[in-house]
Amino acid sequence: MVKLAIPALLAGLLAAPLTHAGNVGATLTVDQLQLQGSGNYTVQPDNRKLYSRIVNVDTYKDIAEWAIDKDSWQPVATNAQHNGSQAQGGWNPLAGGGGLAVDMAEGDGAWRSGESSLWTDILLxxxxxxxxxxxxxxxxxxxxxxxxxxxxxxxxxxxxxxxPAACEPDYKRGSTLGAEPGGFSDSFSLGWHNDTAYNQQLLWRTQLMVDALSPVPEPANWGMLGAGLGLLGLCRKRYRSG
Incomplete structure (x- = not known):
């Protein structure tokens, strides 16, 4: 009986983290990012924040790494990891953009959530x-x-x-795994012309965010694990009775 129980227990423990279909996540990238202009204008880096974290949904506390810099021309990167899950981001406007990614592992438990987000401001x-x-x-x-x-x-x-105090996205696009399993590829272009007799200051704001919630382990994995634990408990009870 013990020989049957131990393989069932190990199978239940190993099946969950090795089941690739149990992972879930998303990657959001911005490339070909450029600014074109005519006439007399200047570009001034302002505030930005790149944030990647994996949190406990109940306490909202866990691993977090972030970077903030007043010089928006310098590249930044973040990386947070926990039990096979990972949230990361990178941003380099001089190289034409960057990307955010989250990948939550089934073995990390359904109570874990991953997020990576970027907020960058440039004054024109x-x-x-x-x-x-x-x-x-x-x-x-x-x-x-x-x-x-x-x-x-x-x-x-x-x-x-x-x-600048109330900048709303002129272009925005959001989606979910359930709505668009294949994701999307989209191009955007925003323009502004100063047709007044005065100097104007614009805010160019970029906001990006991806997130994911750890999947619940497959029912079959829990069944194998439960069967192994039950058999071990029965063997232990019979051993004590003897």
Missing amino acids: NLAPGASVTVSGRLQLAFHDSSAGGAKSSGFAGICLDLS
């Missing part, structure tokens, strides 16, 4: 008659999952606004 100063255009390509790819209880989503927002 336009003299009368000057024009600017911000353009790029956005791509979202999901790491598919067949496990129940898993979710994955991505969101991007790009704005070019005269009100």
Whole structure:
């Protein structure tokens, strides 16, 4: 009886972390990012924040790594890991953009959530008659999952606004694993022309975010694990009785 119980227990323990279909996540990338303009204008780096973390959904506390810098031209990167799960990000505007990714492992438990997000501001100063255009390509790819209880989503927002304190995305696109399993590839272009007799200051804001919730282990894995534990308990009871 013990010889049958131990293989069943080991099979249940090993099957969950090795089942690739139990992983879920998403990758969001922005490339071909560029600024084109005409007339008299200047570009001034401002605030930014790149954040990657894996948290306990109940306490909202776990691993977090982030980077913030007043010089938006310097590349930044983050990486947070926990029990096979990973959230990471990278951003380099001079190289044309960057990307965020989250991959949650089934063995990390359904109470874990991963997130990677970016918020970067650049100030554009336009003299009368000057024009600017911000353009790029956005791509979202999901790491598919067949496990129940898993979710994955991505969101991007790009704005070019005269009100820096309340900049709303002029271009935005969001999706979920359930809505678009194949993800998407999208191009955007935002432009502004100063047709006044005064200098204008615009805010170019880029906001990106991907997140995922750890999937619930496959029912078959739990069944094998439960069978192994039950058989071991029965063997132990019979051994004590003897």
